[in-house]
Amino acid sequence: MIPTQGEPTSALLRTCLILGGIAGAAGVMLLAMAAHMDTTGLIETAAQMLLFHAPAILAIGALSQTHQSPFLLYALILMVAGLALFCGDLTSRAFADRRLFPMSAPTGGTMVIIGWAAVVLAALRIRPR
Numbered sequence: 503m504i505p506t507q508g509e510p511t512s513a514l515l516r517t518c519l520i521l522g523g524i525a526g527a528a529g530v531m532l533l534a535m536a537a538h539m540d541t542t543g544l545i546e547t548a549a550q551m552l553l554f555h556a557p558a559i560l561a562i563g564a565l566s567q568t569h570q571s572p573f574l575l576y577a578l579i580l581m582v583a584g585l586a587l588f589c590g591d592l593t594s595r596a597f598a599d600r601r602l603f604p605m606s607a608p609t610g611g612t613m614v615i616i617g618w619a620a621v622v623l624a625a626l627r628i629r630p631r
Contacts, residue, residue, distance in 0.1 A: 514566035515567045521582050525555060525559055529556060532593070533545075544593070544596040545597075551585060552589055558581065568631055569628045569631060571624040571625075571627045573621070573623040574621075580614065581613075584617055586610065592607060
């Protein structure tokens with residue numbers, strides 16, 4: 503079921519477009535920094551994580567426009583918060599030589615994994631709008 507012109511855009515779609523765009527842009531910027539400024543390899547890992555997940559964030563938003571599942575929102579929140587913690591910690595270690603807080607990268611990575619599990623749950627509970 504594709505929305506026709508004049509149907510409202512889902513708030514989740516708008517949010518995902520913004521967050522997916524930010525993740526993609528940040529990933530490209532970090533890859534450029536990794537090529538010129540980073541000797542640790544941490545920035546490249548953070549950039550790859552952002553770039554790998556930006557399309558997933560966009561897909562969650564696109565799916566939310568035509569289908570409903572309570573788990574789509576949870577998937578988005580977990581992925582974005584997890585990416586912020588994971589990539590933020592790696593970036594902080596590379597540029598400031600300090601962590602955000604103890605266990606921030608593993609916590610963020612775990613949140614991203616659980617976010618993907620929420621995508622699986624969304625697939626099991628999805629229904630047309």
